[in-house]
Amino acid sequence: MGELPLKTFDHKDLLSMEDLSVEDIELILDTAESLKSISRRDIKKVPTLRGKSVVNFFYEPSTRTRTSFEIAAKRLSADTFSLSATGSSVVKGETLLDTAKNLQAMRPDLIVIRHSSSGAPHLLARGLDVSVINAGDGINEHPSQSLLDLYTIREKKGRLQGLQVAIVGDISHSRVARSDIIGLRKTGAQVTVCGPPTMIPVEIEKMGVRVVYDPREAVKNKDVIILLRIQLERQNKTLFPSLREYASFFGLNRDVMGGARKDVIIMHPGPMNRGVEITSDVADGPCSVILDQVENGVAIRMALLYLLIGGAKGGNVN
C-alpha cells in the first residue's frame, strides 16, 4: 500500500459532485490509490475504522453499490448494518426523516443512502449530525460512481485533463450521467452526451457538454466511452419504441466503435443489458474496463469512508 496523502478533507457529507473542489477529487482518488492494494492482499483487512459503524440504508434495490460499500467498510474494520425499505418501518408509513433520526439515535458514524427520490440524501444530511454518503438519489446523482469512473479513467489514461469523453444512453434519467458530467468537467475533460432525443434533458448544454444524437459521431475520436444502462421499465413510456429499435440505432457494437480512437476505453456502471446498449463482444472485448470499475469502486468507497469518518482522527491505515 502506498503512502496516504496528508491533505485534509473538510466535508461532513458526500451528496453531490458539485460540493467537491478539484483538490478534493484529487485527494479522494489519491487516497483510493493508496488503499487499493489492501483488497489484493491475503488478509484483506486493516484496523483503520475499528469501532466505527456504517449503516447501509437502501430504499432501492442495489447489488453492486451496496456490496461495494459493505466490503469497503469491512476491509477498514468498520461494523456494517444494512437496511432496506421493505424490511424497515418504511413500509409501516414512517417518514424518511423519522427513520433516519431513529437510526442516528443508535449512534452510527455514517449513513450510506440510496433512495428513489432526488434530494433525499440532502434532506437526511440537513436533519442529521452523522455523515451521509449519497449512493444514488432518484435521477439526480451518484457521486461515488463518478469518483470510481474518474479513478478508472485516470488509472488507464494517466490523466483526466483534456480527455474526450462520450456518455451514451438515457441521459435524462441517469444519476451516473449527472455526476460524471460534473466530475469530468471539473477535472478538465471534454464531455459529449448522446442518446435518443427523448432521453436528452432540456438545456443540458448549460452543464458544459456537447449534445450529439448519432452515436457514430459521438464516439468519434473519443478516449473514453461511458455507456448507461437502459432501464427496461421505461420502455413503452414514450421514451423509446422498443429495445430492438434502441439496440439498432443507439446500441454500442463493434461497427459503431470503429470511429473511436484505437486506445478508447469502454465503461458501464452496470448492470448491463447485453444486446441492448452494448453488445457482448464490446463488453468483453479488449477495450472494456467494466470490471476494473467494479474493483476500483471498492477502493473509492474505502477512501470516502476513511476521509469522512477516519481521516480527521488520524487513523493509521497500516
Next chain:
Amino acid sequence: MVTLIEGGDLVDPVNLTVERYDILVKNGIILKIIPPGAIRTGDRLKVIDASGKIVAPGLIDMHTHLREPGEEYKETIATGARAASAGGFTAVACMPNTHPPNDCRSVTEFILKQAERAASVRVYPIAAITMGQKGECLTDFGDLREAGAVGVSDDGFPVADSELMRRALEYSFYHGLIPISHCEDRSLSREGVMHEGAVSTRIGLPGIPGASESIMVYREIALAGLTGRPVHIAHVSTAASVELIRRAKNEGIPVTAETAPHYFSLTHEAVTGYNTLAKVNPPLRTSYDVEAVRKGLTEGVIDVIATDHAPHSHLEKDVEFDKAAFGMVGFQTALPLTLQLVREGVMSMPEAVAKLTSNSARILGVRGGRLVEGETADLTIIDPEYAYLFEEKHIVSKSRNSPFIGMNLKGIAELTMVGGKIVWKRPV
C-alpha cells in the same frame, strides 16, 4: 358609533387616482368621503389616524385554499380568515378541493356557516365544476349558486374533457358563476415536480414544461371563443400563456386572468437545494417568464393578483422533494410583493390596488373593490414604507410554508376593516 379615518391617501382603483380624503364610517357603511380636516373631531367620534398611509378598498383574494372541511390541521376557515385579514384582505374566495370537495349545497353552506362563526373576512366559496372534481359530470350549478357559491373550478384537477369544459362555460354563465381554470395538461406534466429547464436538469428533478400550461390556456380561450362565454385563467406562470391571453383579449374573447406574487417574484432557482417550500403548481418558472408576467401586469393582460394561498403542514413539506405537496401560504406576502412592483415601476399604485380589489370583485361578481359613499365599509389601511424582515413567527396562518421567510419585505397592512368592524390591526 361613528368612526373617522383621518389623513390617509385614498386609492380609487376605478378612476386610477390617489387623493387625500377623510372617511366617515357609520353602522358599517361608508357615510361620507370628505376633504381632509372638514370634520372637527369630538367625543362621539372614534378617530383612526391614517396619515402617511394608503387607504384602499378592502383587498379581495380570488384564489385561496382554506382546507376546511377535511384538513383542519393545515388551516381552518377561522385561521385562514384571520391570516387573510393580517394580509389586508377583507374577502377571499376559497377553492373546492376540500375533503369532501365543495361539490354540493351542504358543503357550500357549511363553509359559509364557518365563515359566519369566524366573524372575520368575507368568504366566497368556489364550487367544483364536476362531482368529486373527477372530471366526469357537472355539479348542480344552480343549487350551488343559490347556496352562495360565486364561481366554479376544479382547480388542481383541471377538467381534461374539452366537451365537458365547453358545457361548463355555457351553463355556468346562465347561473352567473365564473368558471376558473387551473390550466394544466396533466398528460404532459405527468410526474413533474418543478419547472422543466436548466435547474431541473441540473438537480435531477422531473420537470413540468411550460407548454403543459399554455396548451390548456389556449383550449380555454378557444372554448370561450366558441361559446362567447367568459372564462378566468388562474395563476398564469408562463410567457406563452401571457401572450395567448393578450391575443385573445385583442380579439375580444371574454377571458380574464390572474397571477400570484410568487410568479412575479421568484424563479425556478428558488428550488435549488431541494427546497420544498418553493414547490408549487404551476411551478416557479424562468426569469424570462417572470418578466413576461410583469409585463402582462403592466399592460393589463393580467387582471388580478391572487395568492393561491395553499397551507401545508411540515408533514407535507419536511419530506423528499417529489413526495412533498405543491403550494405555499401567501396572504401576508401578497401586499409587500405587489408594492415592490409599484416601487419598480411595473404598475402605478392605483393599478396595483385594482388588481387586488376592483378587478377581482368584477370577475367574481361580488361587492366591494371601491370606496364609495353608501357602500359597505370594507377597507384596508396600508403602510407602504414599513420595512421588516419576514420571519416564520410573523405568519398568522396555521401553516408556515412560505419560501419568503427570511426575506426583507416592505409594505404591510396596518388595519383591516370589514363592514365597519376592525378585524385586524398590526401588532406593535
